[in-house]
Amino acid sequence: MAAQASGRTGETRPGGEEPVAAEDRHAGCDSWRSVAPDAARRLLIAAVEAFAERGFHATTTRDIAGRAGMSPAALYIHYKTKEELLHRISQVGHERSLSLLRDAAAGRGGPSDRLAAAVGAFGRWHAEQHTTARVVQYELSALSPDHYAEIVALRRRTEAVVRDLVEEGVRAGEFEVLDARATALAMLSLCLDVARWYRPGGRRTPEEIGDFYADLALRMVLAPRATGRH
Amino acid sequence: MAAQASGRTGETRPGGEEPVAAEDRHAGCDSWRSVAPDAARRLLIAAVEAFAERGFHATTTRDIAGRAGMSPAALYIHYKTKEELLHRISQVGHERSLSLLRDAAAGRGGPSDRLAAAVGAFGRWHAEQHTTARVVQYELSALSPDHYAEIVALRRRTEAVVRDLVEEGVRAGEFEVLDARATALAMLSLCLDVARWYRPGGRRTPEEIGDFYADLALRMVLAPRATGRH
DNA sequence: GTCTATACGGAGATAGAC
DNA sequence: GTCTATCTCCGTATAGAC
Numbered sequence: 001m002a003a004q005a006s007g008r009t010g011e012t013r014p015g016g017e018e019p020v021a022a023e024d025r026h027a028g029c030d031s032w033r034s035v036a037p038d039a040a041r042r043l044l045i046a047a048v049e050a051f052a053e054r055g056f057h058a059t060t061t062r063d064i065a066g067r068a069g070m071s072p073a074a075l076y077i078h079y080k081t082k083e084e085l086l087h088r089i090s091q092v093g094h095e096r097s098l099s100l101l102r103d104a105a106a107g108r109g110g111p112s113d114r115l116a117a118a119v120g121a122f123g124r125w126h127a128e129q130h131t132t133a134r135v136v137q138y139e140l141s142a143l144s145p146d147h148y149a150e151i152v153a154l155r156r157r158t159e160a161v162v163r164d165l166v167e168e169g170v171r172a173g174e175f176e177v178l179d180a181r182a183t184a185l186a187m188l189s190l191c192l193d194v195a196r197w198y199r200p201g202g203r204r205t206p207e208e209i210g211d212f213y214a215d216l217a218l219r220m221v222l223a224p225r226a227t228g229r230h
Numbered sequence: 231m232a233a234q235a236s237g238r239t240g241e242t243r244p245g246g247e248e249p250v251a252a253e254d255r256h257a258g259c260d261s262w263r264s265v266a267p268d269a270a271r272r273l274l275i276a277a278v279e280a281f282a283e284r285g286f287h288a289t290t291t292r293d294i295a296g297r298a299g300m301s302p303a304a305l306y307i308h309y310k311t312k313e314e315l316l317h318r319i320s321q322v323g324h325e326r327s328l329s330l331l332r333d334a335a336a337g338r339g340g341p342s343d344r345l346a347a348a349v350g351a352f353g354r355w356h357a358e359q360h361t362t363a364r365v366v367q368y369e370l371s372a373l374s375p376d377h378y379a380e381i382v383a384l385r386r387r388t389e390a391v392v393r394d395l396v397e398e399g400v401r402a403g404e405f406e407v408l409d410a411r412a413t414a415l416a417m418l419s420l421c422l423d424v425a426r427w428y429r430p431g432g433r434r435t436p437e438e439i440g441d442f443y444a445d446l447a448l449r450m451v452l453a454p455r456a457t458g459r460h
Numbered sequence: 461g462t463c464t465a466t467a468c469g470g471a472g473a474t475a476g477a478c
Numbered sequence: 479g480t481c482t483a484t485c486t487c488c489g490t491a492t493a494g495a496c
Binding site: 037039070071072073074077078 | 479480481482483
């Protein structure tokens with residue numbers, strides 16, 4: 001299901017001096033298609049990988065440039081600072097995952113169907129794009145105050161999508177929850193955390209993870225069979 | 231639900247020369263009672279706060295020493311490196327949360343009761359000790375390979391406790407799950423993630439969060455009322 | 461055990477040639 | 479747009495006095 005076109009174009013650099021391992025090195029490069037010119041995109045992809053592996057503060061600009069096959073100085077032609085790289089990554093990643101979530105939430109069917117679709121898609125994205133997702137979810141605090149505020153706004157919108165779905169299901173009488181906001185947050189927690197533990201080649205595919213989490217989300221909102229607990 | 235005794239004892243330290251803000255600055259200092267001498271403990275507590283705020287790599291030894299009211303050099307009397315501080319924090323934190331989880335899981339009652347108690351206690355700890363928990367959960371990658379391996383072993387034991395509980399409930403016919411391991415991991419994800427978003431003074435107390443997550447955990451394992459989804 | 465002073469290396473960012 | 483060379487600052491860790 002994972003549309004994986006492109007692969008690596010332009011990987012015909014003279015010396016084959018890839019210093020970094022990685023089968024999934026270029027998994028999801030499509031996500032960065034919009035970034036131009038090519039050198040800027042290569043730097044961005046290199047930064048995503050480095051930030052995901054070591055974290056923003058432990059990553060050096062030399063490392064990023066090296067992964068992109070450029071000199072340290074080349075980075076500053078395309079980005080004013082290291083933080084600007086993080087900002088771009090965070091921005092694109094948040095927009096992409098929000099858009100995915102919205103599309104699923106706006107699909108066909110009742111609240112259960114759409115909630116399952118939304119959580120499934122969101123969870124799956126965090127597995128498929130675990131490299132990007134790790135940066136997006138766990139390096140926020142390295143953003144400048146302005147950029148941080150901008151990203152937080154996107155996150156609130158993400159939360160609202162799920163919360164609205166849960167509330168809609170409650171109004172429709174399909175769901176029964178103790179606290180819609182907290183339930184929605186819990187569903188997002190589940191999905192986000194995939195970026196922390198997921199490793200390619202693990203025992204489940206991204207699609208299976210999404211499906212499994214969709215099932216868990218429904219269990220969270222459908223009144224349990226057993227009673228006498230409240 | 232969520233049997234909770236103790237609360238914080240021993241919050242009566244004499245001198246009050248705290249340079250840093252924070253209402254919750256000393257929330258859970260009890261956890262570090264075992265660390266001696268006093269200067270070493272103050273440094274450790276300062277490190278927990280700094281690492282939680284900025285992350286390990288963004289924290290300077292000068293900052294840690296400053297928060298503890300000491301000169302930069304004083305740190306190296308008590309710890310060989312900055313990483314050793316992280317290791318101690320991670321070790322104590324993992325041991326504490328594992329112990330908590332085990333106690334709850336070994337309590338009275340059937341699988342449902344004990345699962346609810348375990349998830350409740352674990353979730354509550356991540357809220358109450360959110361500062362420590364943030365370091366414990368999100369700074370692992372800064373550990374040395376040896377220390378990392380040691381901590382991973384503790385984490386596996388934590389996962390096993392919850393997984394065993396879920397499997398026990400399935401065998402007893404109380405639970406119905408698609409995948410016990412994945413379900414247990416999801417419960418842990420929920421609890422861990424509390425450390426990421428929790429802020430003191432938010433709309434729910436740590437105890438309420440624990441109770442809410444205990445309820446969600448039960449929903450995850452009790453077969454849903456509605457059918458026709460698989 | 462704690463301080464002041466400092467060695468040493470490395471990181472972000474720039475200058476100026478090509 | 480990219481490179482080589484470099485500036486400048488700052489962070490970890492140590493030396494040696496008290």
